[in-house]
Amino acid sequence: MGQNSDILAVDFGTSNSAVGVNLNGKAHIIELEPGKQTLPTALFFDFEEKMVTYGSLAEQALFEGAWGRYMRALKSLLGTPLIRESQPFLGKRMSYIEIVARFLSEMKARAETQTGQSYRRALSGRPVRFHADPKRDAQALTDLRECYKIAGFEDVQFMNEPEGAARALAHVLNAGDLGLVIDIGGGTSDFTLFKSTDSSAIEIIQSDGLRLGGTDFDRLLSFEHVMPMMGRGTQIRHAFGDKTHIAPNAIFADLATWQKIPFLYAPDTRRAAKDLLQYAVEPDKLARLNRVLDDERGHDLAFAVEAAKIELNTKPLASVDMRLDALEQRFEAPLYALALAHTLQPSAEQIAQMALHCVQNAGLAPEQVTHLVFVGGSSLMDVVQNAVTGAFPKAQTHHGAALTGIIQGLALASGDY
Ligand SMILES: Nc1ncnc2c1ncn2[C@@H]1O[C@H](COP(=O)(O)OP(=O)(O)OP(=O)(O)O)[C@@H](O)[C@H]1O
Ligand SMILES: [Mg+2]
Known part of the structure; x- marks a missing residue:
């Protein structure tokens, strides 16, 4: 070299x-x-x-x-x-x-x-x-x-x-074209509006971003479709009397969140999970929560959800089985394509809204965008692509290298x- x-x-x-x-x-x-x-x-x-x-x-x-x-x-x-x-x-x-x-x-x-x-x-x-x-x-x-x-x-x-991606993908545009980079990664969605001034030069017009990405998709899917099997939303008896209350969400929300998982293995969380089990109306479910924490297998769950998300997105299947051995040996549960679309639709719309904002903040109209340039692993999600392309009816769609464009x-x- x-x-x-x-x-x-x-x-x-x-x-x-x-x-x-x-x-x-x-x-x-x-x-x-x-x-x-x-x-x-x-x-x-x-x-x-x-x-x-x-x-x-x-x-x-x-x-x-x-x-x-x-x-x-x-x-x-x-x-x-x-x-x-x-x-x-x-x-x-x-x-x-x-x-x-x-x-x-x-x-x-x-x-x-x-x-x-x-x-x-x-x-x-x-x-x-x-x-x-x-x-x-x-x-x-x-x-x-x-x-x-x-x-x-x-x-x-x-x-x-996304500005990095705009520089790498400048050749997609002809002079006068208006491109919008849509970089949907693991943690954030980022946008750069850029103009081609001649065959090699570009001008960056505007960038915008949103703290929402593929790990949030995993979090939402896990919270909605896995955590209920571990006791989210179930009733917990009070220590005295017949009253019950709903299990607090915090522990389930953290377990569904990639970056929070290592913090859950601290003694206070384990103790809180044991308390929930002791008073659970549905102890089988809370026993699964305790098993995952005791065995420190939160990431196995997150990977199972992510794998199911990607498989449902890449194959024309109505459902895939999530492998949830962390809950119980050989335990599997289906994730339905319809459920995935339903859970992620609001996020996809938020992303499309932010893409529109990026263009409007520059004083331009969505119809003026000639090229949409998708990068980032989560830009491969159909639900995201459909929402964004729908917002820019006149633009051609390009796909840069999803993981190396930046x-x-x-x-x-x-x-x-
Ligand atoms: N084929 C696919 N379909 C849907 N999602 C995918 C696919 N491949 C990867 N992903 C998702 O893409 C995300 C990772 O993308 P990428 O590597 O672009 O993110 P990143 O650059 O690490 O994150 P950020 O830029 O937000 O910090 C993960 O959430 C992963 O699940
Ligand atoms: Mg990235």
């Missing part, structure tokens, strides 16, 4: 991450795992081997039931108080800031091994909005900046993720820093 700048382009995603560099004016994606252009944003603290594994190896450890702690979707903790919570891992108290930093530092080290260069600076993608609340949004950026510092980068610059543009842009 030729001599190049010391800047590493980083797409730190909620579900998948990627890094790249600008080589002689061209984007070059660095393989973070053999033969792979992306790395699942996941870590596994292996208590037996006393080491941390990353990406596919972390997933493998989880699926094999290794003794340790798995984590995914940590990007969603940025800007929330949970990112500063610390827990003991491998004999040391570690905050989630430090854990994110470890992941970034691992990507840096792998890139350096691949290219034989060292990277002192990073050009990092960022969602247009980590959070709707400006204070939280600013805090999220401060948190991420701190993670990059701890990971060993002396300087980090940020670029809106890193290509960031790598390209890193040549200008």
